[in-house]
Amino acid sequence: MARAPRPSTPAAPSASSVPAAGGGWQPSELQRQRLAYRRGRAVRSAVTAVLSTLVLLAVLIGAVTSSPGWPRVRETFFSWDKAKDSFPEVAAGLWLNIRVMLICAVVVVLLGLALAILRTLRGPVFFPLRMFAAAYTDLFRGLPLILVLLLLGFGVPALSLAGVSFQPVVVYGGAALVLTYSAYVAEVFRAGIESVHPSQRAAARSLGLSNAQALRYVVLPQAIRRVVPPLLNDFVSLQKDSGLISILGVIDAIRAAQISTATDFNYTPYIVAGFLFVCLTIPLTRLTDWVARRQGWYGTGGGAV
């Protein structure tokens, strides 16, 4: 269907040097006054923001550095030499965190999706599977992650079971992360599946698609698109919780920092590790925001407000 041409206001004769937009439209005197006013307000807002930020920073820095304990804080937490010393070990440990996170993320997505699908199955045959999925998510969402880590990391090796108990410790740590996070991610996927309107399933079934085909080709593609922002949020969380495997004795970024602090009670390596973790999660957080905004997650239909 051809789109009707935009009704063009006759260009008022003016001395404006603004180049004519397509169709010879030039903003009216009134509109130019509005734009000028808005520009003025925008400049004023920016100046105010910069000034207030600078003043606040100056006050904070002044208050902190002039306080009596500051030299000791700086020496113990922010020692540049200690930071340089510990950086290689901490960074090497961080590489382990990254690998654990990436592998766990893949397993968590697959397992979470499988659990979510199990919970949506209908029919008496699937009752045990539905029950299992529900019990699984209830259990592992309720258990503190650190408890699962301790049970798997120390408990399972103590069983001395052939084939199970003699894995590297990091495997137990990863397994604990997977168990806990797949329960959360399963609920995110389930929410996504349930958010797809029943009429979509009806349309798919009415075309002759089976229940499984309707799920695979119509419901899941829409559900997964919708839950990408909350999923990414869970992965930001997984990324930092991968540091918890250090309690099992795995030398990750946090453990490496701890070892480094133990020699001289200088806690700068923790700051280094923390800084590196934040550097890792910030891009992922920004990605989450970007994806969310692209989907109109925030303020849909907000218009000018």
Next chain:
Amino acid sequence: MPFGQAPADGPLLSIRNLRKSFGTNLVLDEVSLDVDRGDCVVLIGASGSGKSTLLRCVNLLEVVDDGVITLDGVDVTDPRVDADRVRSRVGIVFQAFNLFPHLSVLANVTLSPVKVHGLPRAEAERRALAMLDRVGLSDKAAARPDELSGGQQQRVAIARALVNSPVLMLLDEVTSALDPELVGEVLSLLRELKDEGMTMLIATHEMGFARQVADTVCFLDGGRLLEVGPPAQLLADPQQPRTRQFLARIIEAGRL
């Protein structure tokens, strides 16, 4: 009896004593209706009179409480019947279009031919493009549903239902969500379908359309089929007081 080998005599669709309730709400009460091959049967009646539910029962989107629906000589209300198989031979178009928003127009139309009927993708796309051309939208094949106007979306939905060569088309208030100008483009498409011999069961509030195109008009009220007749008779000289009242309201609203 396997599908496709049904006898060519007898009505294509036969509904006997159909009953359907949602909880305590009786939506269809002893409805009986025949639709012959090539016929266009129009269901009229107020919102909530059971028109949509009747269509959804025929397409097995609802499980009936009692009664028999026979399609092409096969009792489709038999629980042993392959519902997916039945649905793949009956096209339904919904009031709210229900296009798949994550798929392109072409993919919306090819989904069922490829996944249900096992057509090679190239063949399915050829048929889908021919069908989109048929509804005047072949230039929109690559577009997403939300880039189309309501009338265009509804025409895609009709193409999506038609591409499977259904023996029966069910149309559930397909113009109710459209503005008057777009209603015209959809109704003229339905008129062409009728001329090509498609069997159709249509729920609608478009009385003008019913008068011009329908072979039979059925008035549903409170889940019961109150009156059935040719449009010239039923719309001009209804026998039941309730039908007269309904039509009087429609005329008042300027829709007849």
